[in-house]
Amino acid sequence: MLRRLASHSALTATLLILSGCVDDGREKLVVYSPHGKEMLSAYEDAFEAANPTIDVQWIDMGGQDAFDRIRTEAANPQASVWWGGSSVAFARAAEDGLLAPYRPTWADVVDETARDSQDRWYGTYLTPEVIAYNTESLDPDEVPRDWDELLDERWKDRILIRYPLASSTMRTIYGALILRQPTPEDGFAWLARLDENVKTYTADPTQLYLRLARGEGDVTLWNLPDIHLQSDKYPFGYVYPESGTPVLTDGIAIVANAPQLEAAKLYYEFVTSDTAAIDQANRFHRIPTRNDIDRAVLPDWMVAEDLKVMDVDWEALEVNGPDWMLRWDEEVKGRGGDFLAERGR
Numbered sequence: 001m002l003r004r005l006a007s008h009s010a011l012t013a014t015l016l017i018l019s020g021c022v023d024d025g026r027e028k029l030v031v032y033s034p035h036g037k038e039m040l041s042a043y044e045d046a047f048e049a050a051n052p053t054i055d056v057q058w059i060d061m062g063g064q065d066a067f068d069r070i071r072t073e074a075a076n077p078q079a080s081v082w083w084g085g086s087s088v089a090f091a092r093a094a095e096d097g098l099l100a101p102y103r104p105t106w107a108d109v110v111d112e113t114a115r116d117s118q119d120r121w122y123g124t125y126l127t128p129e130v131i132a133y134n135t136e137s138l139d140p141d142e143v144p145r146d147w148d149e150l151l152d153e154r155w156k157d158r159i160l161i162r163y164p165l166a167s168s169t170m171r172t173i174y175g176a177l178i179l180r181q182p183t184p185e186d187g188f189a190w191l192a193r194l195d196e197n198v199k200t201y202t203a204d205p206t207q208l209y210l211r212l213a214r215g216e217g218d219v220t221l222w223n224l225p226d227i228h229l230q231s232d233k234y235p236f237g238y239v240y241p242e243s244g245t246p247v248l249t250d251g252i253a254i255v256a257n258a259p260q261l262e263a264a265k266l267y268y269e270f271v272t273s274d275t276a277a278i279d280q281a282n283r284f285h286r287i288p289t290r291n292d293i294d295r296a297v298l299p300d301w302m303v304a305e306d307l308k309v310m311d312v313d314w315e316a317l318e319v320n321g322p323d324w325m326l327r328w329d330e331e332v333k334g335r336g337g338d339f340l341a342e343r344g345r
């Protein structure tokens with residue numbers, strides 16, 4: 001049985017734990033993924049039942065954490081599969097030589113925008129970003145309907161944000177919000193105004209959910225599938241920003257020089273099959289990129305939802321995003337007011 005690991009374990013601790021797993025003779029397949037214990041556990045069990053000689057060992061971490069870990073381990077890869085994260089992160093990893101080419105059996109049923117031209121990564125889901133809120137502390141007519149409303153002083157100390165540097169979701173949202181402004185400098189000023197209203201930057205999604213559910217904050221920014229999934233146990237609702245929302249393409253890839261290459265291919269195909277896509281849509285609220293899925297078998301909300309997609313320059317986000325996030329962390333986080341004052345804004 002998999003030894004489940006916390007997303008923020010140190011690298012050395014992770015390796016020690018993995019090396020200490022009981023050897024039951026099965027081939028061990030390591031997967032890095034932000035998809036959460038519910039879905040990762042379900043697919044661990046299903047895959048192992050179909051492939052009893054393989055032991056799936058998933059590590060739940062943010063998409064950006066997965067990228068950073070794979071880059072750190074490039075000379076001695078520990079994981080064979082990276083399942084989950086933004087196309088921006090996957091594109092950077094591909095260009096850095098961190099991903100192995102692999103053409104899945106369903107390659108022809110996704111749009112060109114949802115795949116790498118050299119087969120180094122493929123999109124699995126379309127992930128809209130939303131404004132989420134605690135339905136017990138806010139009535140629907142009180143919820144901010146668009147991004148700029150979050151800057152109103154009435155939201156001071158009422159907004160919770162998942163720490164962006166470790167999260168593909170938050171990097172996408174923050175990068176898109178910078179690009180939404182006339183200049184990057186205007187974008188940083190916008191994020192500084194948002195920072196003035198943020199009560200806490202949480203270390204991981206679990207803390208974000210718990211704090212929002214306890215009413216420690218009323219509003220957050222996060223991805224739609226996770227809010228849907230968590231609303232099964234927490235009082236969460238959401239709105240699509242009226243001016244448009246970024247829709248992230250969530251990817252999968254085999255790690256370059258994967259230590260369990262053939263097992264990785266089996267797992268890749270298993271979790272991205274048409275059957276899996278339908279199951280993931282219905283049980284885990286994931287919007288498939290595959291265009292061969294009959295809409296009649298998808299959840300009603302997924303078919304009926306009508307959102308305005310934000311026009312995002314994904315190439316600019318890929319090129320500038322890392323530097324933007326480092327600058328935000330150094331100059332804006334926790335000192336938004338000072339950032340604005342220093343610039344006379």
